[in-house]
Amino acid sequence: MRVVRNLNECGSETAFRQALSLIREEESFLVAAHVDPDGDCVGSMLAVASFLKNIGKRADCFIPGEVPEKYSEIPGMEERLSEDQVAPEDYDVIFTVDVPTLERVGNIFDPREVKEVINIDHHPTNGRFGSVNIVREDASSTAILVYYLLSGYGDGTITPRIADYLYLGVVMDTGCFRFSNTDAESLEVAARLVRLGARAPEIAREFYHMKSASAVKLLGLVLNRLKFHGEGRIAVMELTSSMLYECGARVEDTEGFIDFGTAIEGVELVAFLREIEPEMTRVSLRSLDDHDVSALAEKYGGGGHTNAAGLMIGLSLDKTEELIRGSLREMLERSD
Numbered sequence: 168m169r170v171v172r173n174l175n176e177c178g179s180e181t182a183f184r185q186a187l188s189l190i191r192e193e194e195s196f197l198v199a200a201h202v203d204p205d206g207d208c209v210g211s212m213l214a215v216a217s218f219l220k221n222i223g224k225r226a227d228c229f230i231p232g233e234v235p236e237k238y239s240e241i242p243g244m245e246e247r248l249s250e251d252q253v254a255p256e257d258y259d260v261i262f263t264v265d266v267p268t269l270e271r272v273g274n275i276f277d278p279r280e281v282k283e284v285i286n287i288d289h290h291p292t293n294g295r296f297g298s299v300n301i302v303r304e305d306a307s308s309t310a311i312l313v314y315y316l317l318s319g320y321g322d323g324t325i326t327p328r329i330a331d332y333l334y335l336g337v338v339m340d341t342g343c344f345r346f347s348n349t350d351a352e353s354l355e356v357a358a359r360l361v362r363l364g365a366r367a368p369e370i371a372r373e374f375y376h377m378k379s380a381s382a383v384k385l386l387g388l389v390l391n392r393l394k395f396h397g398e399g400r401i402a403v404m405e406l407t408s409s410m411l412y413e414c415g416a417r418v419e420d421t422e423g424f425i426d427f428g429t430a431i432e433g434v435e436l437v438a439f440l441r442e443i444e445p446e447m448t449r450v451s452l453r454s455l456d457d458h459d460v461s462a463l464a465e466k467y468g469g470g471g472h473t474n475a476a477g478l479m480i481g482l483s484l485d486k487t488e489e490l491i492r493g494s495l496r497e498m499l500e501r502s503d
């Protein structure tokens with residue numbers, strides 16, 4: 168049985184130690200998230216920033232671009248800086264949280280032109296661009312790694328509010344403890360966070376389960392158009408711009424739709440295609456078991472994890488559907 172590893176056993180003892188000494192020695196920190204931030208990214212960012220402030224440091228948060236509405240109202244988010252307000256070279260340390268590549272953080276800084284970068288992440292595609300890299304691919308969420316880091320600083324660093332932030336990260340990245348990355352470590356860290364004051368049922372409902380009325384209508388349309396291939400082992404979902412418009416829904420309302428595909432008995436591979444422009448389609452991929460969708464995503468310039476990945480293709484929705492359907496069929500054939 169795998170047990171929670173403590174800080175020293177976390178696979179990158181040196182990185183944790185270096186990060187902690189930077190935290191002790193330096194004064195000003197910029198905590199940066201990735202574009203289209205998810206719950207893990209937002210929760211990890213707010214946890215780090217809130218902790219730094221609690222120990223008397225100067226800490227600002229930065230997210231490139233828009234933030235989904237449900238995350239924008241979390242306490243702490245109102246202080247985040249936008250691209251035109253942020254001056255990365257003014258800080259002693261830049262923390263990147265859940266950020267695999269500099270492109271994902273909007274290229275707001277060049278690692279050679281800033282003092283220190285602490286890169287804390289769990290993406291297999293992480294570019295190790297930091298002066299300190301706390302990167303563990305087998306961690307279910309970045310929030311878990313932040314939990315270790317903050318606990319390593321000393322007792323009492325994780326306030327109930329910080330526990331909420333970190334719990335949000337674990338919940339969203341494990342699909343409320345259902346995805347294949349849900350392991351003993353995730354559950355044990357979650358239990359510790361609940362003991363430290365995280366409001367488990369409220370967070371699961373507010374951020375994971377609850378949807379707006381227009382989102383549910385849109386889900387109905389998407390499910391209506393769901394198609395199966397490969398004897399029911401592949402499910403393809405599609406969303407056109409006009410479907411969004413028809414329901415008065417926003418793109419962020421589609422978060423979690425793809426999980427309805429993986430919930431279907433017999434389905435092993437799911438693609439969710441979203442029309443961005445007439446010749447631009449966003450593809451989200453999910454797989455069960457050993458099917459590696461990150462390899463497919465990387466082939467087209469995307470990335471992700473074995474069982475969850477994404478990419479953008481400069482093709483129409485129909486052309487993309489053809490291409491992805493073919494690739495998924497091949498993936499099944501190879502595995503048989």
Ligand SMILES: [Mn+2]
Binds near residue numbers: 207208265289308
């Ligand atoms: Mn994450």
